[in-house]
Amino acid sequence: MPADEPSAGEKSDIIRFGNKIDDRRQLKILVADDIEDNRTLIQLYLKHLPYRLDFARDGEEVIDSWRSRGPFDLILMDMHMPKVDGYQAVSKIREVERTEHLERTMIVALTASALKEDADRSVQAGCDRHLTKPITRESLQRAISDTVTEPTRAERGVGGPRPRVYIKRELEPLMANFIENRRSELDRLDQAVQAHDLSDIIRITHSIKGVAGTFGFARISELAQLVHDSAAEADMIKVRQSHANLREHWDRVEIVYS
Template structure:
């Protein structure tokens, strides 16, 4: 049995809204139709939280995820006798506030609770997965499949933002927006930026002296 569901709103095949509808449907094979569902989404637009709640979810956390906020939400919904309080207002950074560095190492370490080894592993996972993701973007662009293109850009945006890779997250955000408007020429140009940022991030991460930052976690 599970105590709680962390629901990614944008997923392939079945999105978070559809999955939640199945969970809440008493005719479905789900064992616990009242299990708490917390939405996690890179969308941070006005009305997104209300849309998630209207779909049957119980709470909402925008990406990039703050580990402390996530733990607080889990505690609120899983501790017996503790009723969730009113959600705290979260101020999102302005979209045009992007660092010149490919990675904000201090913020990234905060997200991994200071665990430099874990952060290093996550960054390597991001870097190793990007070539295939970029290949998918090229294929979607070539076929004119803007929906698949936007979905892949959204995935990259969320992964990069969660690790404080702000430049890449911003590029992926612009890719997603361009795909939403069907601007193929613009998508192609921004995709070139993404590939260049991938190389820049790879070089930057390769030069990090991990022994001089963060701490070891036993």
């Protein structure tokens, strides 16, 4: 989008709200949709909230705005736009972030399809969440809040004394192999989460939750189940949060033989 402010009588595609709110408290959001009515509706839904909005009409404008006007806290991305579609735009943004070591921009996919296959495709392209049209004020505001808000350590229930797992003495000869195998699985899970590989995430966490439960690591099994379920829902926000909880618990747990 042009960087200059429009002259009198011209319509601006760049809409900013919350001018009376301290900029340090505003979220900077880029909204990408080729249909003017959809952009206007989002503008209405987010009116009076502490968000500063930029608008783009196709994937090319998204990439240009992200490069020239960023960083953005969030991009609301229609996945079906002319010229460059949302899938291509997201993939390009993720590629640049990786090669230039840029901080990750959170992206919510907006599509008219509620099919799981389309949600999976959005996540595979690099989106963090999938929101089905027609969107409501409540669903949009909830998606924004959930996507840009990361839980604190206290909210995740971590920190404090190290968690202990009491294992029967007869299992001690098996523990070295158990620990090594789980470490290997968790390393592969790290890679799968980084790559947004939902099928690998589901497969690995299915294995972790089963074996961990068998050996008496109930909390690890529960946390792996949460990652598994989040991946099954194609919700990468929940995947990353639950994966972080699983990783942190594993790194802190102590084994006590009884």
